[in-house]
Amino acid sequence: MEPRPISQRESHISSGEKFRVAVLISGGGTNLQALLDAATVGSIAAEVCLVISSNPEAVGLERAKRAGVPTAVFRSKDFPDLPSFRRALLESLRDSGARLLVLAGYMKKLPREVLRAYPDAIINIHPALLPRFGGKGYFGRRVHAAVLAAGERVSGATVHLVTEGYDEGPNLLQEQIPVRSDDTVESLAARVLAVEHRLLPAAVQAFADGRVRSQGGRVWVEPA
Ligand code: GRF
Numbered sequence: 444m445e446p447r448p449i450s451q452r453e454s455h456i457s458s459g460e461k462f463r464v465a466v467l468i469s470g471g472g473t474n475l476q477a478l479l480d481a482a483t484v485g486s487i488a489a490e491v492c493l494v495i496s497s498n499p500e501a502v503g504l505e506r507a508k509r510a511g512v513p514t515a516v517f518r519s520k521d522f523p524d525l526p527s528f529r530r531a532l533l534e535s536l537r538d539s540g541a542r543l544l545v546l547a548g549y550m551k552k553l554p555r556e557v558l559r560a561y562p563d564a565i566i567n568i569h570p571a572l573l574p575r576f577g578g579k580g581y582f583g584r585r586v587h588a589a590v591l592a593a594g595e596r597v598s599g600a601t602v603h604l605v606t607e608g609y610d611e612g613p614n615l616l617q618e619q620i621p622v623r624s625d626d627t628v629e630s631l632a633a634r635v636l637a638v639e640h641r642l643l644p645a646a647v648q649a650f651a652d653g654r655v656r657s658q659g660g661r662v663w664v665e666p667a
Contacts, residue, residue, distance in 0.1 A: 462651035463492040465541035467549040472503020474547035474568055477640035478647060479510045487648045493539035495532070497551045513539070529554040536560070543650045546605060547643065550582065558607060563657060564650075565605040568643050570635045572617060573601040577610030587628045587635070598622050598631060600639045602646040604662055613662045615655065616646050 461482075466475050475494060481487040494507035499516045507514045515535050522528035533556050536544065544557070546567040558565065569577055571586045576598075581589065590598045599619040604612035618638045622631060646664075649655050654665040 462489040462542055462647075463540045464489050464543045464545055464647055464650075465493040465495065465536055465539050466491055466507075466545045466547050467495045467497075467553075468501055468503040468547055469497045469550040470501050470503065470548050472501060472506045472548065473636060474639055474643050475503045476506050477644055478545070478547070479506065479512070481644040481647075483510070487644050487651065489543075489647050489651045492541055493535070495535065497549060503548070525554075529556050533557050533560055543647065544605075545643070545647065552609070553605065555607070558605065563604060563655075563662070566602050566615065566646055566650075567605050567610070567612075568639050568646075569601045569603065569610055570598075570632065570639060571601065572597065572599045572619065573603055573610055573614055577601075579609045581610065584628050584632065587631045590622065591626060591628065591631065595622050598635060600635055600642050602642055615649070615662060615664055616642050618642050 464478070466478060468475055478491055482490050491512050494503065494512050494514045496504050496514065496516050497518060504514050517528065517532045517535070519525060519528040522531065532554065536557065537560070542564060544561055544565040546565065553565065571577060571581070571590060576586050576589050597619045599617060601614050602616045603610065603614045606612040620634055620638055649664045652667065654667065656663055656665060
């Protein structure tokens with residue numbers, strides 16, 4: 444059986460129309476900024492059509508507003524119950540016309556309804572070489588502290604497909620960097636973040652190009 448492109452399976456993108464991406468954040472949004480910048484300079488043929496934050500104070504919301512991208516804050520506590528929160532979140536994503544959802548520092552679990560509505564079309568960026576140093580509890584500084592504590596010689600960043608478990612979906616792209624003997628959590632985090640800012644736009648471009656393939660449960664990115 445021919446491997447199928449997973450990003451354009453149901454899409455009918457007419458020429459000139461950009462590949463629409465919704466980005467979900469909870470904090471600083473430097474990865475969001477990398478996508479906004481890449482879209483502005485045309486190094487990705489995609490547009491960020493919506494930014495959703497789980498946190499009304501997220502600095503990333505300002506980044507989106509500066510770029511003229513619509514924003515929304517979704518917190519379950521602002522809704523009468525969980526089903527109405529989930530419905531509203533899904534509706535907002537659907538209304539945006541996004542073909543791909545990008546979790547860029549999003550600290551919440553996505554509702555099952557959203558996972559089902561976007562099969563093979565939700566990605567997350569993680570600041571380590573998954574499957575190592577991932578899963579519940581591995582976020583922010585903790586990831587880099589664990590890498591240093593384990594005496595790892597390499598670290599890096601991973602873009603993976605999102606499934607129900609934390610950081611569990613198949614890897615799509617990964618880039619390694621050496622860990623230096625004098626690295627601190629901060630210095631390692633900064634170098635990994637620079638990698639993330641390249642890797643995430645590259646992953647979005649792969650989806651926009653229809654170069655993300657799946658066959659028999661395996662997922663990979665074809666070279667450009
Ligand atoms: C990044 O390190 C990303 O890998 C992780 O959360 C962090 C988000 O950073 N999932 P930013 O908000 O994009 O600056």
